[in-house]
Amino acid sequence: MPTKTSIQNIGQFLGQSVTLQGWLYNKRSSGKIVFLQLRDGTGTIQCVAVKAELPEEVFQICQSLKQEASLRVTGEVKEDERAQNGYELTVQSVELLHQSDDYPISLKEHGVDFLLDHRHLWIRTPRQRAILKIRSEVLQAMTLFFSENGFTRVDPPILTPTSCEGTSELFHTQYFDEDAYLTQSGQMYMEAAAMALGKVYSMGPTFRAEKSKTRRHLIEFWMIEPEMAFVDHDENMRIQEQFVSYIVQHVLKHCAIELKTVGRDISILQNVQPPFPRMTYDEAIKWLNDNNYEIAWGEDFGAPHETALAAQFDRPVFIERYPTAIKAFYMQPDPDRPEVALCADLLAPEGYGEIIGGSERIHDFALLEKRFEEHQLPKEDYDWYLDLRRYGSVVHSGFGIGLERTVAWICGLEHVREAAAFPRMLYRLKP
Numbered sequence: 001m002p003t004k005t006s007i008q009n010i011g012q013f014l015g016q017s018v019t020l021q022g023w024l025y026n027k028r029s030s031g032k033i034v035f036l037q038l039r040d041g042t043g044t045i046q047c048v049a050v051k052a053e054l055p056e057e058v059f060q061i062c063q064s065l066k067q068e069a070s071l072r073v074t075g076e077v078k079e080d081e082r083a084q085n086g087y088e089l090t091v092q093s094v095e096l097l098h099q100s101d102d103y104p105i106s107l108k109e110h111g112v113d114f115l116l117d118h119r120h121l122w123i124r125t126p127r128q129r130a131i132l133k134i135r136s137e138v139l140q141a142m143t144l145f146f147s148e149n150g151f152t153r154v155d156p157p158i159l160t161p162t163s164c165e166g167t168s169e170l171f172h173t174q175y176f177d178e179d180a181y182l183t184q185s186g187q188m189y190m191e192a193a194a195m196a197l198g199k200v201y202s203m204g205p206t207f208r209a210e211k212s213k214t215r216r217h218l219i220e221f222w223m224i225e226p227e228m229a230f231v232d233h234d235e236n237m238r239i240q241e242q243f244v245s246y247i248v249q250h251v252l253k254h255c256a257i258e259l260k261t262v263g264r265d266i267s268i269l270q271n272v273q274p275p276f277p278r279m280t281y282d283e284a285i286k287w288l289n290d291n292n293y294e295i296a297w298g299e300d301f302g303a304p305h306e307t308a309l310a311a312q313f314d315r316p317v318f319i320e321r322y323p324t325a326i327k328a329f330y331m332q333p334d335p336d337r338p339e340v341a342l343c344a345d346l347l348a349p350e351g352y353g354e355i356i357g358g359s360e361r362i363h364d365f366a367l368l369e370k371r372f373e374e375h376q377l378p379k380e381d382y383d384w385y386l387d388l389r390r391y392g393s394v395v396h397s398g399f400g401i402g403l404e405r406t407v408a409w410i411c412g413l414e415h416v417r418e419a420a421a422f423p424r425m426l427y428r429l430k431p
Ligand code: 4AD
Pocket: 164, 165, 184, 185, 186, 187, 208, 210, 216, 217, 218, 219, 221, 223, 225, 226, 354, 355, 356, 357, 358, 359, 398, 399, 400, 401, 402, 403, 404, 405, 416
């Protein structure tokens, strides 16, 4: 019996007969030879069926296969310099598992709406497979970084009674007799967890009912949120630059084929090493004004501002100390200058914008209580969060990194939607 294996491991079986199981991605036929492009989720390989060397019925099956038919192929592994992974298979036998109907996604260009309607099939194409593989490897790199650096994973709830990032973008739902909201961020729970475990992180879906239709916004996206006791704003930024560099270098090492498949220029990613440049919000405003952007101190950046600021550098840049008034209620003000907060956004180069938002958190009870009033948030709903400032409050910081934006940047994608298997976007809930 030939060994069953997968395309990614085929190199171990040079000169031997193996069995692969997968789907027909593409086919070319000359009458005497059929070239089958087989994909199995781990890669693609060309399988060569030669009429003169095969029983008639086997060759006929090869000729009859339609795009996306599922099959089992047995053949001999040969070296082939032209192939992406260096090998091809000489077909000895083929078993048709399921013939495919006429496949709606042909190998030519389709419009994006058509592709999104067929997302359940679109993900079978090599480019989409490569993106999903890189996304998985990004999560793997994050998990490794956290485990090597003493973090514990804690999973905050999805259903929450309150908002974390402002009430205008909350998804409402009914929780029996109470109002509930889909989480915008697990941060407040992670702050509680940091007081229990020191260094913690979460990874999971978050929701924003934002009526934004941009290449950077999803309605449902994954956020990874580390939170650390006894860590101040400066150390928070140092951890972020190590973390992001670790992820990028891990993907470069483990996803060379996938990065090639998506056409990424990896020389840009190779620069992503600490330290990252830092600019204050004040410096950023001055730089923008000097470069003919009309923006006044106190205003938030738009996408064109972020793109221009980040374009000065060959790696992500921190913009720190934004005006307190335009940032979330929980951010620690600078003690020497309370009109700015001890926070930073990390902007990715090449127009990808903010991939991380982070800050030192207010640890003083009275100040936080005052903020709830200023932001008109019902203090009684946040009593448990205020409790964290009642019992051994300490300086602490954390950040949230958007998974799809990070993957979009690493892959060089036009739009974040391709970084999610089934993106939830404005007016798109299906499939
Ligand atoms: O800056 P944000 O809103 O920060 C927070 O939610 C903090 N509570 C995180 C924390 O400190 N624990 O969101 C963090 C990141 C952004 O930098 C961005 O990468 C991503 O989440 N993000 C989105 N990604 C896709 N679509 C959207 N609509 C996003 N909104 C935020």
